[in-house]
Amino acid sequence: MSKDIRIRKGLDIKLVGEAEKITADATRSNVYAIKPEDFHGIVPKVIAKQGTEVKAGDPLFHSKSNENMLFPSPVSGEIIEIVRGAKRKILAFKILGDKEQKYTEFGVKDVNSMSGDDVKTHLLASGCWPFIKQRPYDIIANPDKAPKAIFISGYTTAPLAADSDYILQGKEKELQTAVTALSKLTEGEVHISVGKKGSSPLKGLNNVTTHTISGPHPAGNVSVQIAKVDPINKGEVVWTVHPQDLVIIGELLLTGRFNAERVIALAGSSVKTPKYYKTIIGTEVSSVIYNSGVHDEGNIRVISGDVLTGENVKPDGYLGYYHNSITVIPEGEDYEFFGWNKPVFNKISPSRALTFSWLFPNKKYDLNTNTNGEHRAFVVTGSYENVFPFDIYPLQLLKACVVNDLDAMEQLGMYEVAPEDFALTEFICVSKQPHQNIIREGLDLMLKEIG
Template sequence: MSNDIRIKKGLDIKLKGAAEPTLEKAVVSNFYTLRPEDFHSVIPKLISKVGTVVKAGEPVFYDKSNENVKFVSPVAGEIIEIARGEKRKILSIKIQASKEQTYQDNGKFNLETATTDEVKSHLLASGCWPFVKQRPYDVIANPEKTPKAIFISGYASAPLAANLDFTLKGKEAELQAAVDALAKLTEGKIHVGVGSSNSPLAGLSGVNLHKISGPHPAGNVGTLINRIDPVNKGEVVWTVAAQDLVILGELLLTGKFNAERIVALAGSSIEKPRYFTTKIGSEVATMIYDKGVAQGAHVRIISGNVLSGKQVKPDGYLDYYSNVITVIPEGDDYELFGWTKPVFNKISTSRALTFSWLNPKKSYDLDTNTNGEHRAFVVTGNYEEVFPLDIYPMQILKACMYKDLDEMEALGMYEVAPEDFALTEFVCVSKQPHQKIIREGLDLMLKEIG
């Protein structure tokens, strides 16, 4: 039996180029890259060096602040490059894949007899722990703490997001194994949000099922946390992305770290939007140039969704946590008198010279133009219209900007993540970087409060 959660505040941004439910194998990537910047607040310490031959699932580096948290290679191959930045900061580790893939054997795991410490040690040693994240601070979970609950969102409501009902189909055994393991890591409940009863997650045992409906950000795990069990000072909850459960489950069932992931290639600049089977850290070019986007096209490639993803270059790599590659037109052209004439081809929450509210089901071909310049905050009430969390968005953003830790605590900073403010950033008439402001605020709290 599920508990229904209906979200009323929010905004569905309907874009052209949604991926069709057809699955293909991506061109096998020759190179794979691990970027420590994907793991926020982690200071990497190398285990391997250039020339080291590694198996898939073999550790490449670990977290300096906690040596037990290891990060492993997604493929078998040779480390050919370690890029460094200022003060010799590690920017990326590039691996050339071998023709024959070999896996590090972590051994099959007996969940029935395993203790909490044994499950935790197994996930840490095998490199699967980075898939477990925590609130507060939206960073990799601290294995030394015990969460009061674990949250999993199986409903993707972001624009052009991968359909999780499609990507998780046929993976019920892996999902159940992963959930059974996570259940041993908390004395609380495992809360799973789904968009429909057809979700592969809906049939799992040992979970509290919640049927989510409403506009984006209904599918954000932060919305689920806020509606079910908000995070107070001194409390910790953990979150795991739905597709990462498959990697966790396969490791437990087979002993192999299989970094395979189903990725949606979407966006109005894609000729044939569809799904690909690829691996974490693979070359983006192996997907976007096969019936995708023309070479030299003036587009922006995003690893992730259009609201909270990261921009990557055509020769870039799939983000560690992303399950969608979005390609939309680059909006760096100047629109003459753009704000003084009626607008029919853009989405806006305002009814001043904009008419998207007349046709809420229409899909748009939007580019990356911000349609305005950065300016001081303007109090419009727009944020509250699209922000469903029981938090004051304007006040918490300002508290982060002037670094008032007491006010940030009082306003609910412990339970938010940057992605929760992606929509307020989208509708912001002041063009303020909300997600960046929240990320810097969380980093300050992590440093000062811990």
């Protein structure tokens, strides 16, 4: 099998405000927050109560269904609040961080002498297991079911997302340690995909199978790479890990400490000086964005993550557990007179009907959050297939999810996809349907009914 992957279907969304490749230290946040809703499908059981002093790496809560699956504090300090919502649902653990960080010592490990069970036990005890996710269902991996393979995507294609090649520079030792450990958790292979162009630190690692990939977004989505290399069938499980999470796992094994440090991209047309910042998981968003300043502060959308799949947060919100970027773009509250019936020069469209973005493939656009239309019933246009690089009928799968047709969902390839894979179809949807929410609800139903 060729180790070169070329994706032809998709759409690159080039936006103004790409982060300059300069890294600065973010202002130290006073309060950090870990939100259980970032771990989809996990029902938290409190370990550290309000007022408890914790070290970085100490568990805050565990999964109700698996007491061994721990979720750690990213910093040392005092738990000042456990935020609860309706029916006392836990929304967030807030930690007042210490000026001088203290770490729980998990012990330095020689990964080459560890067995698969040793690695699994260590990752669970240290709180690093939540970094490992699984397909199908796009949830935290079940440690009791071995995967047929592990996939890591080092190719970034989402608009304004952090460049993996840049943020991983100088971390080769941690990356090698982490992939060596992960290789002991599967009888299959550890697959790493890197861009055909560029010099990724992921290239040349041992104990892995490396693939070069090219093509438009969503070529960087790990689901696309799985579908091209080792597709998922019913009953099979594949694990995935983000490259920057590999660094945390590798550092844990090398130093014995859970270091929740992140290098994130602050990007977007509303940011005055977009660049990279070194910070910590769960940090206050304001500690990052106001270092660079923003245009028109009263009319911005702050997104933890990228513009297609990220979470809308307030400036006083917190960085998501799995997010490697913060994007700030203008809020779209305006309406265009006869916007549906005039030539469009300043927007991106896969269609050529009165639109001209196809004439300028390298032009960068300053887009806002306006949906340019209202929610309506699905309109069959055939456009989804042009940006959807799976051998799957996207419209039929979405409709099967809407009507909860489990048999059709299985037959149409639901096991292979995650909500992020439908971000582009949602972006171009003339019906303004929430594709990612529809897929997420469909996956939840399948997990509940089929398991």
